[in-house]
Amino acid sequence: MAELTAVLASTHHPFYYKATTSPEDQRPPYAADWQRKVEAYRETLTAAEPDILVMVGADHFHQLWLDNYPQFLIGKQETYDATFYNEEREFGIPKYTLAGDIELSRYMHEELLGKDFDFSVSHELKIDHSIICPIITVRPDADLPIVPIYTNIFVPPLPSPRRFFQVGRAIREIIDSFPSDKKVAAIGTGHLSLELGGPRQFGEHGPDPLFDADAIEWLSTGNIDAILDNVTHESMAGAGNATHGFMDLLLMMGIAGPGVHADYVDHLDLFHTREMYMTWYPNKNQDQREAAARAAETAQASTGPIYASDAAWDQFRGERAATAAGSET
Amino acid sequence: MSKYYVNKFLFTIDRDPEWVASYKDDPRGTVNRWEKEIGRWLNSVEQTSWLEFTAEEREALSTHDYVWLFENGAHFFLNLTLFIALFDEEYAAAHGPLAFQTEMARQLGHWTGRDYPSVAM
Numbered sequence: 001m002a003e004l005t006a007v008l009a010s011t012h013h014p015f016y017y018k019a020t021t022s023p024e025d026q027r028p029p030y031a032a033d034w035q036r037k038v039e040a041y042r043e044t045l046t047a048a049e050p051d052i053l054v055m056v057g058a059d060h061f062h063q064l065w066l067d068n069y070p071q072f073l074i075g076k077q078e079t080y081d082a083t084f085y086n087e088e089r090e091f092g093i094p095k096y097t098l099a100g101d102i103e104l105s106r107y108m109h110e111e112l113l114g115k116d117f118d119f120s121v122s123h124e125l126k127i128d129h130s131i132i133c134p135i136i137t138v139r140p141d142a143d144l145p146i147v148p149i150y151t152n153i154f155v156p157p158l159p160s161p162r163r164f165f166q167v168g169r170a171i172r173e174i175i176d177s178f179p180s181d182k183k184v185a186a187i188g189t190g191h192l193s194l195e196l197g198g199p200r201q202f203g204e205h206g207p208d209p210l211f212d213a214d215a216i217e218w219l220s221t222g223n224i225d226a227i228l229d230n231v232t233h234e235s236m237a238g239a240g241n242a243t244h245g246f247m248d249l250l251l252m253m254g255i256a257g258p259g260v261h262a263d264y265v266d267h268l269d270l271f272h273t274r275e276m277y278m279t280w281y282p283n284k285n286q287d288q289r290e291a292a293a294r295a296a297e298t299a300q301a302s303t304g305p306i307y308a309s310d311a312a313w314d315q316f317r318g319e320r321a322a323t324a325a326g327s328e329t
Numbered sequence: 330m331s332k333y334y335v336n337k338f339l340f341t342i343d344r345d346p347e348w349v350a351s352y353k354d355d356p357r358g359t360v361n362r363w364e365k366e367i368g369r370w371l372n373s374v375e376q377t378s379w380l381e382f383t384a385e386e387r388e389a390l391s392t393h394d395y396v397w398l399f400e401n402g403a404h405f406f407l408n409l410t411l412f413i414a415l416f417d418e419e420y421a422a423a424h425g426p427l428a429f430q431t432e433m434a435r436q437l438g439h440w441t442g443r444d445y446p447s448v449a450m
Contacts, residue, residue: 028426061340061407066333066450067371086343090413154406156449197405198445199437202430241405241445 002178005185006048007280009252012133012189014091037268038137040299041277044264045138047291048185052101053146056188056248057130058153069155070120075148076105082127101145111174134187153244161231164247168254186255190248192274193239202272207240209316212274213308219253220262220305256280264292266301332402332450334380339407341367353415357391396436402446
């Protein structure tokens with residue numbers, strides 16, 4: 001059977017490519033720190049020695065559209081083009097051509113249907129930055145075949161958080177039963193609290209840093225009960241109108257499993273949003289353990305969960321307390 | 330109100346550089362042309378018979394009024410991306426990186442702390 005060697009859940013940020021490839025004098029002040037953390041994170045995937053990448057993302061109205069919008073969709077192709085004109089225009093992201101693993105796509109699709117997850121399918125899917133951003137950050141050679149899976153985090157009514165978790169559990173079972181000697185890594189991207197096109201966009205920090213603190217604790221400890229008790233479509237909208245991308249991170253936690261602690265956890269306050277980089281090794285070996293430790297030393301990251309009580313969020317707790325006190329007077 | 334038709338306008342303009350340029354230079358003329366050449370077309374042969382803008386929608390699109398569009402439930406991502414395409418460069422040149430994005434946030438500031446208009450259809 002195939003071996004699932006790593007599960008990666010991270011935010012995706014389309015500014016990363018330009019921020020880290022522009023001439024030195026044109027790079028934003030946060031670029032060097034960001035690049036150091038991303039390149040350290042990349043090592044956690046390299047240590048998993050994957051042959052195939054199962055990639056979870058969400059099309060941002062580049063191809064999928066309101067005349068026919070799927071809740072969950074899998075690509076089934078031998079080749080995928082990537083990057084749309086308006087992504088090149090806005091973010092400077094280059095075009096890619098990625099190989100597809102059609103055998104795993106076919107198996108995944110049939111097994112999902114067999115487990116009553118009625119996925120849509122595309123035979124002419126073009127990949128957008130929700131999947132190209134992690135290629136750029138963790139596999140920039142773009143040398144591995146992919147199986148792309150898209151979710152609906154954008155067009156209400158959305159599937160429930162519980163459903164995203166269940167889809168992750170199903171994908172895990174399917175990878176584990178895939179009749180192959182290949183090593184598979186699952187990589188999914190989404191968001192912590194995020195605002196796009198609303199009054200809280202591009203502020204000094206993400207729209208809800210204390211949601212981010214909870215989210216990182218829940219994900220890195222596999223605390224599905226806390227997520228299902230606390231996270232609804234409405235609560236995510238309260239944390240920022242584009243926060244529903246958190247559900248793709250939850251899907252990845254579903255692949256890792258309930259109660260499973262992450263083996264690598266990092267985050268970065270990137271003014272208008274918080275970046276997060278998380279890796280689980282389902283069948284952890286010594287090389288992976290050492291790679292995570294080395295990466296954590298480079299990035300000042302953690303080789304285990306990061307809790308909401310972490311000092312990184314003290315300033316925001318102080319601000320919330322001050323706001324609450326102000327509103328009482 | 331046809332949120333779908335407004336969103337279709339934003340979506341189909343944003344994905345095509347010629348329409349983006351046309352909408353920036355002549356928004357009213359471009360809305361009129363779009364209704365004839367793109368709006369109701371389902372593909373190159375089939376048309377949808379019942380899609381049309383209200384007068385308010387046509388006026389908002391014809392005046393680049395992204396605040397009205399936000400307040401009437403246009404999808405936030407489409408509303409952001411297309412107007413970045415129109416205004417980002419000139420704002421950045423005059424006021425620095427992300428100046429348009431922060432101006433848009435300021436224009437929508439009266440929605441902070443309130444439930445936003447729904448993008449659901």
